[in-house]
Amino acid sequence: xxxxxxxxxRKYLTTRLAWSMPLTMFLLGGIFAAVQGLVLVLLGEIPTGxxxxxxxxxxxxxxxxxxxxxxxGAVQMGYLLAxxxxxxxxxxxxxxxxxxxxxxxxxxxxxxIAAKVISLALVVVLNSLAFxxxxxxxxxxxxxxxxxxxxxxxxxxxxxxxxxxxVLVLWGLMGFGLGVLIPNQVIALFVGVGVTLLIEPLLGFGxxxxxxxxxxxxxxxxxxxxxxxxxxxxxxxxxxxxxxxxDPLTWWVAALVLLAYAAVMTVLGWVVxxxxxxx
Amino acid sequence: MTAAEIQGSGxxxxxxxxxxxxxxxxxxxxxxxxxxxxTGFLGPNGAGKTTTLRMLLGLIRPSAGEALxxxxxxxxxxxxxxxxxxxxxxxxxxxxxxxxxxxRVLAATHGIPDARVDQLLELVGIPAAARKRAxxxxxxxxxxxxxxxxxxxxxDVLLLDEPANGLDPEGIRWMRGFMQHLARDQGKTVLVSxxxxxxxxxxxxxxxIIANGxxxxxxxxxxLHGEPSTLVRTTDPAALAAxxxxxxxxxxxxxxxxxxxxxxxxxxxxxxxxxxxxxxVHELRPLRTDLERLFLQLTEAPEHRNRNLAGGELVGGxxxxxxxxxxxxxxxxxxxxxxxDGPARAGARHTDVPxxxxxxx
Numbered sequence: 153x154x155x156x157x158x159x160x161x162r163k164y165l166t167t168r169l170a171w172s173m174p175l176t177m178f179l180l181g182g183i184f185a186a187v188q189g190l191v192l193v194l195l196g197e198i199p200t201g202x203x204x205x206x207x208x209x210x211x212x213x214x215x216x217x218x219x220x221x222x223x224x225g226a227v228q229m230g231y232l233l234a235x236x237x238x239x240x241x242x243x244x245x246x247x248x249x250x251x252x253x254x255x256x257x258x259x260x261x262x263x264x265i266a267a268k269v270i271s272l273a274l275v276v277v278l279n280s281l282a283f284x285x286x287x288x289x290x291x292x293x294x295x296x297x298x299x300x301x302x303x304x305x306x307x308x309x310x311x312x313x314x315x316x317x318x319v320l321v322l323w324g325l326m327g328f329g330l331g332v333l334i335p336n337q338v339i340a341l342f343v344g345v346g347v348t349l350l351i352e353p354l355l356g357f358g359x360x361x362x363x364x365x366x367x368x369x370x371x372x373x374x375x376x377x378x379x380x381x382x383x384x385x386x387x388x389x390x391x392x393x394x395x396x397x398x399d400p401l402t403w404w405v406a407a408l409v410l411l412a413y414a415a416v417m418t419v420l421g422w423v424v425x426x427x428x429x430x431x
Numbered sequence: 432m433t434a435a436e437i438q439g440s441g442x443x444x445x446x447x448x449x450x451x452x453x454x455x456x457x458x459x460x461x462x463x464x465x466x467x468x469x470t471g472f473l474g475p476n477g478a479g480k481t482t483t484l485r486m487l488l489g490l491i492r493p494s495a496g497e498a499l500x501x502x503x504x505x506x507x508x509x510x511x512x513x514x515x516x517x518x519x520x521x522x523x524x525x526x527x528x529x530x531x532x533x534x535r536v537l538a539a540t541h542g543i544p545d546a547r548v549d550q551l552l553e554l555v556g557i558p559a560a561a562r563k564r565a566x567x568x569x570x571x572x573x574x575x576x577x578x579x580x581x582x583x584x585x586x587d588v589l590l591l592d593e594p595a596n597g598l599d600p601e602g603i604r605w606m607r608g609f610m611q612h613l614a615r616d617q618g619k620t621v622l623v624s625x626x627x628x629x630x631x632x633x634x635x636x637x638x639x640i641i642a643n644g645x646x647x648x649x650x651x652x653x654x655l656h657g658e659p660s661t662l663v664r665t666t667d668p669a670a671l672a673a674x675x676x677x678x679x680x681x682x683x684x685x686x687x688x689x690x691x692x693x694x695x696x697x698x699x700x701x702x703x704x705x706x707x708x709x710x711x712v713h714e715l716r717p718l719r720t721d722l723e724r725l726f727l728q729l730t731e732a733p734e735h736r737n738r739n740l741a742g743g744e745l746v747g748g749x750x751x752x753x754x755x756x757x758x759x760x761x762x763x764x765x766x767x768x769x770x771x772d773g774p775a776r777a778g779a780r781h782t783d784v785p786x787x788x789x790x791x792x
Contacts, residue, residue: 155539155540155541155542156540158539158540159536159537159539159540162532162535162536162539163528163536166528166529166532166533166535166536167525167527167528168527244525248523248524248525248526249523250523250524250525251523252490252519252523253523253524253533253537253580255488255489255490256488256490256511256512256517256519257511257512257537257540257541258540259488259489259505259506259508259511260506427492429485429490429491429492430485430490430491431481431482431485431490431491
């Protein structure tokens with residue numbers, strides 16, 4: 153198994169993705185954290201939908217919450233990229249027909265999938281480090297410009313950043329499951345990004361009109377990810393609701409929800425893969 | 432040859448069947464590949480060769496039957512690359528990964544060191560291209576890279592799927608020599624598929640011929656060639672036939688009564704008999720089986736007519752038999768036309784095609 157993981161890591165490290173993905177992670181992390189900082193710290197006003205009210209984050213939030221929100225401001229970009237990374241792990245093999253050579257060198261498909269899951273998790277962790285570095289740089293600049301504390305309460309803030317790594321890894325695994333289920337790379341990418349950016353928000357919005365299902369949206373991947381980060385820990389409930397974080401799941405429950413998505417898709421994909429003819 | 436040796440590195444296919452929906456790609460196929468020999472796995476395009484090889488390698492699940500290597504299924508081998516090396520058609524390479532890195536990825540699964548990777552790149556003759564992106568490789572370089580991948584684990588058994596496809600004449604000659612080196616000098620078991628008998632007839636010792644998923648013929652090349660015979664032309668064939676008969680050599684009339692076909696490969700003896708009988712010899716040469724025609728007869732017989740050709744047009748052998756164009760299935764590009772240097776086609780104006788009566792079905 154160690155050898156298979158080694159081979160999978162080598163696969164990742166020997167294409168351009170090895171440096172282009174961390175670079176993209178770093179840049180997007182920096183840009184979107186900076187944008188978040190710009191809005192929360194430098195502009196200092198967030199209009200809410202209800203009657204032209206305006207939230208002034210610097211008045212409402214303590215230093216820790218503000219830093220958390222800025223440094224995790226790019227998380228949606230981060231987990232989308234992790235999703236892409238996960239999808240490419242499997243569907244790339246079909247796209248370039250490398251699956252034949254892969255299966256000849258590791259014919260036990262269960263072991264192969266396990267090795268891919270492990271190596272993907274490691275790869276996403278590595279990419280997360282680039283992503284966090286970018287976020288700290290981009291967000292840190294805006295915090296510094298706005299005279300806000302750069303790194304208040306290091307332990308809590310580090311915990312938040314580690315949870316962001318966890319979110320990215322879980323999204324990578326969800327992407328992997330998707331890639332295993334849908335071997336066509338283009339379709340898998342389209343479905344993955346489409347569901348995240350379009351279907352999920354629309355469905356979540358629609359569900360707010362159905363009283364019995366209003367809570368269900370909490371279990372959607374994006375909302376569960378926000379819950380894992382637990383950004384509104386130090387914020388009173390009313391403000392949190394105004395900012396769209398209604399009644400979040402406990403962080404570890406949310407993490408388990410994401411893990412369950414990844415597991416169900418991977419197991420379904422494994423069942424299909426184990427029987428699939430490769431020609 | 433002991434059973435243990437066959438267990439060691441032979442290939443055994445028993446009742447192998449694969450259907451894709453209603454299409455029966457491989458139908459109750461049974462054959463053996465003896466260890467330490469080069470076996471040609473022949474059939475027109477679409478006969479089921481690749482499907483069979485992929486079933487041997489666990490890539491396609493058989494609908495019925497089994498395909499074993501050294502008595503075991505591929506998926507049950509603990510270090511498969513050290514037992515079987517396979518170079519399959521349509522094996523892809525990531526276009527952005529170098530050939531060397533492609534091999535290094537495969538090597539990592541078996542803990543094979545980079546030194547072995549470089550050694551193989553040298554052996555297949557692409558060390559210079561090894562660090563370039565595989566997307567820029569020519570077909571010939573891809574074939575060589577695939578072969579290097581198959582040899583990484585130094586396996587005893589090699590499965591090569593149409594290894595000469597896409598190669599230029601120089602590449603084909605290299606591939607032939609390479610296969611002979613593997614089999615004769617290193618004693619490896621080689622199963623090489625091809626849709627052209629002429630492409631492998633100088634390389635292989637045994638043949639397995641299939642058509643439309645069925646076994647058509649299995650045996651050695653000698654069996655395929657049939658009994659050696661000699662063509663002799665003289666002024667009085669009847670008198671010579673009688674003289675040959677007295678000498679214990681059978682003969683038959685050939686070429687519309689103008690010549691005789693003596694059932695011996697010993698040209699000198701035929702000449703001596705004619706001299707003793709006082710008959711002039713106008714022509715004396717060995718008759719070789721035109722294997723290409725035989726191959727077409729076997730695989731294009733009405734019951735084996737290519738199911739993939741809509742009209743089912745029969746490709747008739749040129750009656751003159753002078754190096755007929757190889758159009759085994761009528762759909763493949765004429766890759767690697769034989770250079771016409773083989774003894775089999777040297778002056779094969781009169782061809783001797785034994786009736787395919789002993790067909791093994």
